[in-house]
Amino acid sequence: MARLAVFFTAFLWLRQASAIAVPSSPPANAAAVDPSLVSVSIEFFAFPGYTELSGTNNCLANLASLRGAQPAIRIGGTTQDRATYDPNLQIPVNYTVASPADAPTTLTYGPSFFTLASQLRGEVTVGLNRQLNNQANSLAAGSRAKQSMGNLFAIELGNEPDLYASSSPIASGTGWSQSVDIASEAKWFTAMAPTTNVRDAAREHLPRSRVPVVEYENPGSEYWKRSVERDQDDIPPFIPAVGLRWGEHEPPQPDEPYYKAEASAAHGASKSFFLGETNSATCGGGGISSTFGAGLWIIDYVLQSALIGVERLYFHHGTIGNCAYCWWGQNAVYSPYYGAVFVSEFLGTDGTKVAMLDNGTTAVAVYAVYSASNTPLRLLILNSNYFDGTETRSSTSVTFTGISTTSGTKQAKRLTAPAATSRVDQGASVTIGGGGTFGTNCARTGTEGTEAVAVSGNALTVTVQASEALIVVFIKGLATLIFHLSQLPVAPPDVYRHNPGAAGWRCSGAHFLLSGQRQRYCCLIYADKERNDFEDAFASRKCPYAATDEAMSSLSREVHEDNTPESPSEDSYK
Numbered sequence: 057m058a059r060l061a062v063f064f065t066a067f068l069w070l071r072q073a074s075a076i077a078v079p080s081s082p083p084a085n086a087a088a089v090d091p092s093l094v095s096v097s098i099e100f101f102a103f104p105g106y107t108e109l110s111g112t113n114n115c116l117a118n119l120a121s122l123r124g125a126q127p128a129i130r131i132g133g134t135t136q137d138r139a140t141y142d143p144n145l146q147i148p149v150n151y152t153v154a155s156p157a158d159a160p161t162t163l164t165y166g167p168s169f170f171t172l173a174s175q176l177r178g179e180v181t182v183g184l185n186r187q188l189n190n191q192a193n194s195l196a197a198g199s200r201a202k203q204s205m206g207n208l209f210a211i212e213l214g215n216e217p218d219l220y221a222s223s224s225p226i227a228s229g230t231g232w233s234q235s236v237d238i239a240s241e242a243k244w245f246t247a248m249a250p251t252t253n254v255r256d257a258a259r260e261h262l263p264r265s266r267v268p269v270v271e272y273e274n275p276g277s278e279y280w281k282r283s284v285e286r287d288q289d290d291i292p293p294f295i296p297a298v299g300l301r302w303g304e305h306e307p308p309q310p311d312e313p314y315y316k317a318e319a320s321a322a323h324g325a326s327k328s329f330f331l332g333e334t335n336s337a338t339c340g341g342g343g344i345s346s347t348f349g350a351g352l353w354i355i356d357y358v359l360q361s362a363l364i365g366v367e368r369l370y371f372h373h374g375t376i377g378n379c380a381y382c383w384w385g386q387n388a389v390y391s392p393y394y395g396a397v398f399v400s401e402f403l404g405t406d407g408t409k410v411a412m413l414d415n416g417t418t419a420v421a422v423y424a425v426y427s428a429s430n431t432p433l434r435l436l437i438l439n440s441n442y443f444d445g446t447e448t449r450s451s452t453s454v455t456f457t458g459i460s461t462t463s464g465t466k467q468a469k470r471l472t473a474p475a476a477t478s479r480v481d482q483g484a485s486v487t488i489g490g491g492g493t494f495g496t497n498c499a500r501t502g503t504e505g506t507e508a509v510a511v512s513g514n515a516l517t518v519t520v521q522a523s524e525a526l527i528v529v530f531i532k533g534l535a536t537l538i539f540h541l542s543q544l545p546v547a548p549p550d551v552y553r554h555n556p557g558a559a560g561w562r563c564s565g566a567h568f569l570l571s572g573q574r575q576r577y578c579c580l581i582y583a584d585k586e587r588n589d590f591e592d593a594f595a596s597r598k599c600p601y602a603a604t605d606e607a608m609s610s611l612s613r614e615v616h617e618d619n620t621p622e623s624p625s626e627d628s629y630k
């Protein structure tokens with residue numbers, strides 16, 4: 057189901073795809089979506105430097121606001137297996153390089169490294185050195201991490217051991233093999249778990265074999281992890297390179313069943329399945345990984361991964377200033393980040409299941425995301441036909457049937473750029489919603505707008521250009537409406553929990569939330585239809601605590617159609 061490096065010559069610049077029926081509930085191929093599906097990996101030695109970048113907190117916060125959960129962070133990579141813990145070091149990390157673009161061949165790190173990690177908002181996995189086989193040193197580091205970090209999720213022992221040399225201390229000249237690595241992992245886990253008390257930790261790194269990872273776990277050991285992690289480099293990626301000429305949406309590729317089988321095996325053992333270090337359509341190559349096309353690839357990669365059972369993807373970020381695949385850097389946000397944001401907006405705070413609706417035979421991919429109550433929330437259409445910015449840009453129209461309303465409009469938001477090769481760092485404009493971009497510190501700038509899509513006869517049609525993506529919104533989540541009422545005819549119930557799925561007092565679709573001040577309330581209405589339904593509700597006075605026509609009119613104007621509902625603070629009522 058990948059987009060291969062195939063160029064499509066467009067004989068018809070406007071293509072019409074077959075009509076696609078939108079299932080009213082998740083189809084059989086739907087998969088659950090982890091709230092932290094889009095997560096981040098940071099190279100070990102570079103981590104302290106990333107904490108100094110203004111963009112780091114903002115880029116992570118943007119993703120968190122769209123999903124309602126913090127991205128998980130993994131700190132590790134090649135340099136974790138070059139690092140030695142020094143409990144007396146007064147700075148987070150110490151190393152020497154000939155050029156700022158280089159990664160160190162050896163480094164030390166101290167307790168303040170973990171202090172920085174403790175300040176991250178998401179769950180954090182810390183990678184420790186196993187290659188040098190200095191178990192006592194890594195144990196001291198793990199103990200310090202456990203002591204310092206309330207957000208510690210896991211400890212990862214070693215990075216990509218399939219690349220360890222046969223002369224490494226663990227192999228002892230006998231040659232590196234899968235059996236050698238399994239024995240080493242078991243020994244380390246047993247030694248470290250009692251002291252660190254991080255039993256559900258560590259990582260599974262197997263060489264390029266087809267042997268299921270769970271086969272090597274000891275079901276009787278309490279020290280085995282709750283998650284099985286893979287580096288994308290450990291086995292061939294199941295989604296090929298974007299390429300500068302990319303894009304057919306094809307049937308499953310040879311390595312996809314392998315990932316799917318591993319995920320299934322992990323789930324069968326009651327464990328999660330993560331890709332602990334991944335990124336880039338071209339394994340970090342320059343000229344492609346930093347383009348808008350790579351951002352579109354990220355959208356597809358995230359959703360395809362979810363469909364085969366991957367709960368989290370840790371997108372790696374390497375050397376600051378020398379990283380073709382990074383999403384942000386020193387005073388810069390790069391084109392691929394837009395793809396991460398767009399797919400996060402599609403999944404939203406309310407998306408729990410995702411399904412692929414197209415048949416995988418064309419360059420146009422179609423996905424639907426569903427709520428916890430199995431209602432279709434949004435569609436995502438990705439046109440992976442390649443456009444390099446020259447000649448005429450082709451487009452494809454897709455008709456959707458089975459829409460719950462017979463008429464009216466739905467709203468759509470578009471992700472676009474001048475070409476698949478567009479790079480923000482080279483001055484190109486990548487936009488979300490027509491004008492939304494990110495500043496050099498990753499703060500959202502510009503104005504994001506939506507496009508009205510007409511519904512007729514329970515169907516709608518959208519047009520998406522080559523190298524472009526579109527989200528169609530069916531349900532907008534909750535609209536928040538603020539009341540300022542001095543008197544109420546009756547008192548509402550004491551508390552309504554801010555949870556769309558929770559049982560609460562309801563009056564013609566309206567929900568009421570009691571603040572600390574009994575005279576002021578916030579009215580929440582399900583946005584299961586369109587904006588005019590909100591206005592109709594107030595016009596017909598279905599919300600019983602709106603005391604005056606003036607209040608009704610004011611509230612109608614203050615409707616916030618937002619996919620990220622927030623519980624109003626006390627100040628909201630003042």
